[in-house]
Amino acid sequence: MQQSKNKKDFFPRFSPEFLRSIGMFQKPKLPKVDVSEEELLEDLNRYVDFALKLGCEDAKIIPATMVRVDERLRLKCRISMCHHYNNCANCPPHSPTVEEMKKIIPMYRYAIVIKRNVEPKEEFVDPKEDIDIARHYRKNMEIVGLLEAQAFSDGYYFAMGFAGGSCQHALCMMQECNVLRGKRCRFVLKARPAMEAVGIDVMHLALKLGWEVYPVRARPIPPEEFPCAKTFGIVFVH
Numbered sequence: 372m373q374q375s376k377n378k379k380d381f382f383p384r385f386s387p388e389f390l391r392s393i394g395m396f397q398k399p400k401l402p403k404v405d406v407s408e409e410e411l412l413e414d415l416n417r418y419v420d421f422a423l424k425l426g427c428e429d430a431k432i433i434p435a436t437m438v439r440v441d442e443r444l445r446l447k448c449r450i451s452m453c454h455h456y457n458n459c460a461n462c463p464p465h466s467p468t469v470e471e472m473k474k475i476i477p478m479y480r481y482a483i484v485i486k487r488n489v490e491p492k493e494e495f496v497d498p499k500e501d502i503d504i505a506r507h508y509r510k511n512m513e514i515v516g517l518l519e520a521q522a523f524s525d526g527y528y529f530a531m532g533f534a535g536g537s538c539q540h541a542l543c544m545m546q547e548c549n550v551l552r553g554k555r556c557r558f559v560l561k562a563r564p565a566m567e568a569v570g571i572d573v574m575h576l577a578l579k580l581g582w583e584v585y586p587v588r589a590r591p592i593p594p595e596e597f598p599c600a601k602t603f604g605i606v607f608v609h
């Protein structure tokens with residue numbers, strides 16, 4: 372697949388002015404250690420509202436323990452031999468393992484899950500160019516990064532986001548990963564592992580939340596048979 376179009380047209384970013392106009396990034400707050408349930412839920416509801424204003428189709432607050440991890444997700448990266456496998460610092464085998472996630476997830480009380488509608492859906496189910504998919508993953512990663520940064524600046528200093536797709540594809544446009552060459556990541560604040568790269572069962576989570584989800588590019592099903600295409604992300608907040 373070729374990248375023949377102007378990248379700037381494909382990757383518009385949210386401006387700081389826009390982010391502040393919707394109430395994000397107003398003032399830093401003191402670290403929150405013993406936050407009350409009431410205050411935490413109030414903040415989580417703000418993050419849901421921000422996610423919607425950033426263009427998500429839906430966002431939900433969930434107890435962190437609702438997230439299921441499964442070693443078979445990482446097996447899919449390995450056996451299909453995804454070309455990001457072992458080539459990107461945020462992809463397996465470098466991304467946090469299922470064993471690590473099993474210990475980490477219960478340390479959080481709540482997470483925000485986001486859902487984005489991919490339009491036109493053909494860019495996911497029948498992409499003509501690499502950039503078609505990349506721009507949706509990049510926007511998803513940007514929103515996850517912004518929500519994580521918002522929670523962090525609100526004092527939730529353990530906030531951690533996971534997006535969808537490989538950052539080597541979405542952000543670095545298939546360039547060699549800087550981190551694996553011992554250099555600084557080109558997108559420190561945006562590059563996050565995909566949920567599936569750490570073993571999070573995204574399909575299970577989406578279905579539990581009542582969201583419509585299909586395994587896209589399940590060839591040879593014709594693209595027009597897919598009712599929709601979605602991207603998902605999660606931010607563990609506190």
Ligand code: SF4
Binds near residue numbers: 542558
């Ligand atoms: S954004 Fe690029 S440099 Fe950073 S971890 Fe991903 S592939 Fe590596």
